[in-house]
Amino acid sequence: MEYEVIVVGGGHAGCEAALACARMGHKTLLVTGNINNIADMPCNPSIGGSAKGIVVREIDALGGEMGNNADKSLLQIKMLNTAKGPAVRSLRAQADKITYPKNMLKTLEITDNLDIKEALVKDVLTFNNKVSGVLLESGKEIKAKAVILTTGTYMNADIMVGDTRHREGPHGERPSNYLSDNLAKKGFIIKRLKTGTPPRIARDSIDFSKAKREDGDKIYHTFSFNNEPMYDIDKQVPCYLIYTNDETHKIIRDNLNKSSMYGGLSDIKGVGPRYCPSIEDKIVRFSDKERHQLFLEPESLFYDDIYLQGFSTSMPYDVQEKMVHSLTGLENAKILKYAYAIEYDAIYPTQLKFNLETKLIENLFTAGQINGTSGYEEAACQGLMAGINACLKLEGKEPFILRRDEAYIGVLIDDLITKGIRDPYRLLTSRAEYRLLLRTDNADLRLREYGHKFGLVSDEKYERFLNKKENIEKATIEFKEKRLTPKNNEYLESLGTKPLRDGISLYDLLRRPEIKIDDLIKFLDNDYSSEVLEQVSISAKYEGYINKALHEAEKLKSLENKKIPENIDYDAMHNLASEAKQKLKEVRPLTIGQAMRISGVNPADISILTMYMKRG
Amino acid sequence: MEDTIAAISTAQGVGAISIIRVSGPEAIQIVSKIFSNKKFYDAPSHTIHYGYIMDGDEKIDEVLVTIMRSPKTFTKEDIVEINAHGGIMTTDKILELLLVNGCRLAEPGEFTKRAFLNGRIDLTEAEGVMDLINSKTDISRKIALNQVGGKVSNMISRLRDELAGIIANIEVNIDYPEYEDIEEMTIEKINSNLSELEDKIDKILKESKNGEVLTHGIKTVIIGKPNVGKSSLLNRLIGEDKAIVTDIRGTTRDSVEATLRVDNLILNLIDTAGIRKTDDVVESIGVDKSLKLIDEADLILFVVNYNEKLSDEDLVILDRLKGKNYITIVNKTDLEKKIDDDKLSNVVYVSALNDKNIDEIGNKIKKLFNLEKIETTDLTYLTSARSQSILRKVLGSVKAVRKGIEENYPIDMVEIDLKDIWNLLGEIIGESYDEELLDQLFSRFCVGK
Structure with a gap:
């Protein structure tokens, strides 16, 4: 059997990659170590969060599956940062760890052009530095024109607890023992990374009365632009907030040297994520903090595990018992799964091009944790982009590259391939310079067009989108044309706003902070949906700031238009600082804009580079 | 950029000696072609050598030649300085010999430019050097020296760090909204921090104006x-x-x-x-x-x-x-x-x-x-027009933040101008954007699952 694309790995990146390729009409094979683990959530039971929630919306706008799948599998959902402004709002959901993978597997199975095979991949087959297929650990070869690696944390994975280290994948799954070594032989620079997961506690062994309850929102949300809510707002499952205490801290301090990361193991190479420290890290690095927040999060309606968010550790089991029992409400808690740290291999992401194809081997793409990222959403969006780009490559078309002012996805990929990584990469709103443009509400306006162009968004969905766009324009015109006069002052004063002296358009009135768009719809001739009104409201209220961001984005575009010749010789630029020279040679930026973002390349180096380019 | 430059570094025609400075990869080689002391070529860095400048067999001048090897030099390149006797004729002749043997005549300020491009000094420092060269009085020389020493950079860095603290706090509130025990950066706090910043910048600008007057x-x-x-x-x-x-x-x-x-x-x-x-x-x-x-x-x-x-x-x-x-x-x-x-x-x-x-x-x-005060107090002024105009832009952004706050804009909008200020301050000291802010975030706040 011969395939056009083989996707190696069935996690969140692999699923999106495989679906994208199959939906774009290319014969695709998804190879996974365990079919039952497809779209598994081995760590936290949630989808979305700050910035990540916006990525899920972007995936949906482009025609990916994560948002739709999450909508089908919700335990609880809320909009974060509602008080902090429209640009940083983001959805976060608790997703059911049983239903989510099940729903995703169902989608994969009913998709045309897509086969699934249970096997472990040993090597990528190449001919003249171009992909020709994969070699399975069984010795079997499967031919393909393109391969997308989405191996997650499975390459040379080691589970670490206390002073023990075992070669195995998350939750005892079989690891991939050969692939990363074989990639290294092909010349890839491999980086060892580390992450961890907290213990899971039996629901009925917890005294929730001592914890603070955290509910979902009382209004409906969906990740997908097309879905109607599929959950009951009143049947959302709560999370709970608790805190560590002196006793917990003392146990950790007294046993610190037993933690794998603090002396338990002497051969740790992996770099752990800054944003996801173990509880040991928190107590060592922030020793003056009296307590740390922990969340009790339900994993599923179908089993009893409660995920103890904030308590990841690599302490031995007996210490974990003591630590957990020191927590209020968990005095009698039963640990169902112990916490552990995991080390795994990733490829250093500056070895990738913008289309997520490796620079070393043509038609080999990588996505997800193998590229040094962390998080389901980060993985999924890369899978989608790698899938789209693998198809475009096979079709002989231009690669699909999102700019930093177009999508968080663009920010993520540019960061990875331009700056490389120090620790597993998590998206944060602060990474996006133009986040005012990259909102959760306008992901479809930014990206739907692309999704339709690639055939990932159906004509029907696209029609609905065009209709929405048209209505936004229509509503904007109506708001600008309809005027209120001093005759309306009585009503306006009842809203707590200054009375009018002259006529004013609804649009200008909407700029007043105290005026909400709902206050004005009674003056309209037409009805508009709430999502249409939201767009009008945001444009009116934040016009000045949005224009500023657009202006900044224009500056970026002009820097991105300054192309650096592909064959430029950095060694010939004697006055480049040696660190800058090394980084420039490693990344080989396509534009001056990209070069400026490389860490270690200073403005002085850019001056030299541009001077050199001018001199030709 | 890889050529070797030369120029007469002292004022022409006056003084008992004049110094001709040569900088670049071939500095030592070129000077050795016209210098009688042949040991000079292999001499250790930062040593002084006695001999004659020769034009073929003809002695042009009795000189002391200083050799300074890369990278511990002003331009980070090899530098040779020739201390010659002061006459215009002799000095010009030596320069001419250098040019004939492969040097290029340096453009005004080019040594400083190279020092900047090679990462030896930052922008404010480069401006300080230019001021130092042009300084006409004792006080202006002191100001210039301070700028060279990075005193201004330090001051701007301090302001910028304070701001980074505020921004990191806002970011952590946004990226980790579930952390209730992290201080919420409120409008009031931003406001009070901002007026402090504004006062400081106002003061720098005022004093810089005076500094400018002095230089x-x-x-x-x-x-x-x-x-x-x-x-x-x-x-x-x-x-x-x-x-x-x-x-x-x-x-x-x-x-x-x-x-x-x-x-x-x-x-x-x-x-x-x-x-x-x-x-x-x-x-x-x-x-x-x-x-x-x-x-x-x-x-x-x-x-x-x-x-x-x-x-x-x-x-x-x-x-x-x-x-x-x-x-x-x-x-x-x-x-x-x-x-x-x-x-x-x-x-x-x-x-x-x-x-x-x-x-x-x-x-x-x-x-x-x-x-009167300036003569006795710390001399930390921004003497360059560039730095001052950026600081004025900073004040503009401070006003924008205040306006945003006054008009009840949410924090994600207001923060745009805060970041603007942070970037502008970075521009003054020529620091590029990198992961600084994120480092701040993760070193100050304990967050993460």
Whole structure:
């Protein structure tokens, strides 16, 4: 059997990659170590969060599956940062760890052009530095024109607890023992990374009365632009907030040297994520903090595990018992799964091009944790982009590259391939310079067009989108044309706003902070949906700031238009600082804009580079 | 960039010795071609060598040559400095020999430019070096030295760090909304932090203006009716030190015609025509011209006659002087008092004829520009126009933040201007955006699952 694309790995990146390729009409094979683990959530039971929630919306706008799948599998959902402004709002959901993978597997199975095979991949087959297929650990070869690696944390994975280290994948799954070594032989620079997961506690062994309850929102949300809510707002499952205490801290301090990361193991190479420290890290690095927040999060309606968010550790089991029992409400808690740290291999992401194809081997793409990222959403969006780009490559078309002012996805990929990584990469709103443009509400306006162009968004969905766009324009015109006069002052004063002296358009009135768009719809001739009104409201209220961001984005575009010749010789630029020279040679930026973002390349180096380019 | 440059680094024609500086990868090789001391080529870095500069067999000059090998040099390149005897002829000849043997004549400021491009100094420091080279008085040299030493950079860095703290706090609130025990960065806190920042920047700008006055001089005009003694006053101000009055006609400072030093102050005189020429010619300079000059100048020395009543023209000029930096110099106190001086302010009474009270003019100017303090306090001023204009932009962004806060915009909008400020401050010290802010975030706050 011969395939056009083989996707190696069935996690969140692999699923999106495989679906994208199959939906774009290319014969695709998804190879996974365990079919039952497809779209598994081995760590936290949630989808979305700050910035990540916006990525899920972007995936949906482009025609990916994560948002739709999450909508089908919700335990609880809320909009974060509602008080902090429209640009940083983001959805976060608790997703059911049983239903989510099940729903995703169902989608994969009913998709045309897509086969699934249970096997472990040993090597990528190449001919003249171009992909020709994969070699399975069984010795079997499967031919393909393109391969997308989405191996997650499975390459040379080691589970670490206390002073023990075992070669195995998350939750005892079989690891991939050969692939990363074989990639290294092909010349890839491999980086060892580390992450961890907290213990899971039996629901009925917890005294929730001592914890603070955290509910979902009382209004409906969906990740997908097309879905109607599929959950009951009143049947959302709560999370709970608790805190560590002196006793917990003392146990950790007294046993610190037993933690794998603090002396338990002497051969740790992996770099752990800054944003996801173990509880040991928190107590060592922030020793003056009296307590740390922990969340009790339900994993599923179908089993009893409660995920103890904030308590990841690599302490031995007996210490974990003591630590957990020191927590209020968990005095009698039963640990169902112990916490552990995991080390795994990733490829250093500056070895990738913008289309997520490796620079070393043509038609080999990588996505997800193998590229040094962390998080389901980060993985999924890369899978989608790698899938789209693998198809475009096979079709002989231009690669699909999102700019930093177009999508968080663009920010993520540019960061990875331009700056490389120090620790597993998590998206944060602060990474996006133009986040005012990259909102959760306008992901479809930014990206739907692309999704339709690639055939990932159906004509029907696209029609609905065009209709929405048209209505936004229509509503904007109506708001600008309809005027209120001093005759309306009585009503306006009842809203707590200054009375009018002259006529004013609804649009200008909407700029007043105290005026909400709902206050004005009674003056309209037409009805508009709430999502249409939201767009009008945001444009009116934040016009000045949005224009500023657009202006900044224009500056970026002009820097991105300054192309650096592909064959430029950095060694010939004697006055480049040696660190800058090394980084420039490693990344080989396509534009001056990209070069400026490389860490270690200073403005002085850019001056030299541009001077050199001018001199030709 | 990889060529080797040379230039005469000392002022031409004056001084007992002159220094010719060579910088670049071939500096040592080129100098060794024209230097008699052959051990020089392999000599260790930072050593001085005695010998002759040779043109073939001909001895040109007896010199000391300093060798400084990359990277511990001003430009981070190999540098050779030739200490020659000061005559123009000899110095020029040596430079010519260097050029013949493969050096390129350095453009003005090119050594500093290389120091900057090679990462030896940052932008403010580079500007400091330029100021140092151009410094005309002791104080301006001190300011320039401070800038070279990174004192200004440190000050800006401190402001920027404070701001980074605020931004990191906002970011952590946004990216980790579930952390209830992290302090919420509220509008009130931003506001109070901001007014602190604003005060500091205001102060720097004000003092920088003074610093600028010290390094670049004060654009000064002397006006007054004919026969009040402007030219004799000028001669008294110049004093013994005539060499300091230099004609710099045709240079970049369009209307400046002479530079005059009073104590530690540099006065850049504009339109000296009316002063230098005989008072007959001055007749032709009417009130209109005077008014125009007042608008152009940073400092007006308005000279009136002790022995005369104020004329209508004087009163017109006085009116125009309101709100300007000016000193009224009442001259000819050696004569009988006829002036109705109750209408005057900022007055100094002098007699140019008897050289009486002339020093008081300098003191008055210093008071006017608040320069007395500067001489004694820390000299941390931004002397470059670039840095100052960026700081003014910073103030603009501070205002934008305040406006945003006042109009109840949410924190994600307001923060755009905060980041603007942070970036602008980075621009002054030439620091690029990297992961600084994120580092702040993760080192200050304990977050993560």
